[in-house]
Amino acid sequence: MKNILESKEAIISQIKRLTADTKHFTLRFSDLRDREKFNFDFGQFVMLSILGFSEIPLGVCSAPEQKENFEIAVRQAGTTTKGLFKLKLGDKVGIRGPYGKGIKISALKHKNIALVAGGIGLSPLRSIIQHISWHRKDFGRVSLVYGAKNKYELLFSSEYDNWKKTIDVYPTVDEDIGGWTGRVGLVTKICNPKTLKCEKAVAIVCGPPIMYKSVVEKLIGLGFKDKDIYLLLERHMKCGVGLCQHCVCDGKYVCQDGPVFSHEEAKEIKGLI
Numbered sequence: 486m487k488n489i490l491e492s493k494e495a496i497i498s499q500i501k502r503l504t505a506d507t508k509h510f511t512l513r514f515s516d517l518r519d520r521e522k523f524n525f526d527f528g529q530f531v532m533l534s535i536l537g538f539s540e541i542p543l544g545v546c547s548a549p550e551q552k553e554n555f556e557i558a559v560r561q562a563g564t565t566t567k568g569l570f571k572l573k574l575g576d577k578v579g580i581r582g583p584y585g586k587g588i589k590i591s592a593l594k595h596k597n598i599a600l601v602a603g604g605i606g607l608s609p610l611r612s613i614i615q616h617i618s619w620h621r622k623d624f625g626r627v628s629l630v631y632g633a634k635n636k637y638e639l640l641f642s643s644e645y646d647n648w649k650k651t652i653d654v655y656p657t658v659d660e661d662i663g664g665w666t667g668r669v670g671l672v673t674k675i676c677n678p679k680t681l682k683c684e685k686a687v688a689i690v691c692g693p694p695i696m697y698k699s700v701v702e703k704l705i706g707l708g709f710k711d712k713d714i715y716l717l718l719e720r721h722m723k724c725g726v727g728l729c730q731h732c733v734c735d736g737k738y739v740c741q742d743g744p745v746f747s748h749e750e751a752k753e754i755k756g757l758i
């Protein structure tokens with residue numbers, strides 16, 4: 486019988502520090518067949534394991550068509566992420582998945598796209614940005630509004646100039662701690678008719694729990710429809726496949742019914758946002 490919790494071995498082939506508490510890892514499946522098979526919809530997640538620690542759910546920050554390897558951005562939170570941060574190039578991790586309900590590329594094609602992210606929430610959206618930059622003619626106007634606490638907390642900041650060649654990028658910081666010449670204020674302040682186009686559009690939102698309600702309210706005020714607002718949500722997860730009930734919210738399994746929910750779905754699930 487097939488073990489649905491079986492992990493595949495992957496090797497760490499690159500590590501970059503993004504911020505004081507966030508690292509960007511490139512992973513390559515040891516078995517060529519696993520590399521070829523690995524495909525995912527935007528917002529789906531993998532379960533990562535390292536010897537002696539619990540498994541943790543993580544999003545993928547590289548595009549699905551990048552087959553040789555894939556990338557994750559990880560913020561150090563507690564025990565397992567601390568263990569992961571101690572690993573070096575060539576060390577091995579276990580990966581299973583992808584899991585959950587994501588966003589199909591077909592749902593985004595020929596649409597205007599508003600990406601709204603806060604903090605580590607930019608990580609899964611980078612996967613979409615990368616895909617769009619490789620298939621630019623398939624999409625309408627694409628805007629990214631991204632907020633972080635201060636300039637040192639902005640993820641992937643060295644990539645923005647490159648992203649600006651294909652999409653509109655609006656970074657903002659909560660606080661100017663000196664040497665920042667860009668926007669200051671919460672992402673909701675930057676979401677306006679100039680930065681985001683709501684006609685024939687979808688919005689994709691990922692960030693800290695506190696961000697969702699205010700961003701959704703703002704997007705609806707701008708004219709986005711409930712069904713066209715996708716929320717990438719997090720819950721504590723143990724199994725990732727509907728067995729342990731750790732992620733259950735109002736009868737919904739976030740690991741299987743989500744982690745991507747349209748606002749039309751999310752507003753009917755008590756306590757989800």
Ligand SMILES: Cc1cc2nc3c(=O)[nH]c(=O)nc-3n(C[C@H](O)[C@H](O)[C@H](O)COP(=O)(O)OP(=O)(O)OC[C@H]3O[C@@H](n4cnc5c(N)ncnc54)[C@H](O)[C@@H]3O)c2cc1C
Pocket residue numbers: 530539541542543544545557558559560561562563564565566567605608609718719720721722744
């Ligand atoms: C679908 C999904 C995708 C995710 N993608 C990413 C990602 O791309 N990058 C990333 O850095 N993190 C991501 N996370 C969060 C990541 O899984 C947690 O930070 C990680 O599990 C913490 O494990 P730990 O053992 O280091 O911390 P623990 O020792 O388990 O906990 C440390 C602290 O973090 C809190 N915590 C643990 N898990 C979560 C969670 N799921 N949500 C909110 N708080 C939590 C705990 O309550 C505790 O306060 C994702 C979570 C989900 C559910």
Ligand code: FES
Pocket residue numbers: 721722723724725726727728729730731732733738739740741
């Ligand atoms: S994480 Fe186990 S049921 Fe969802």
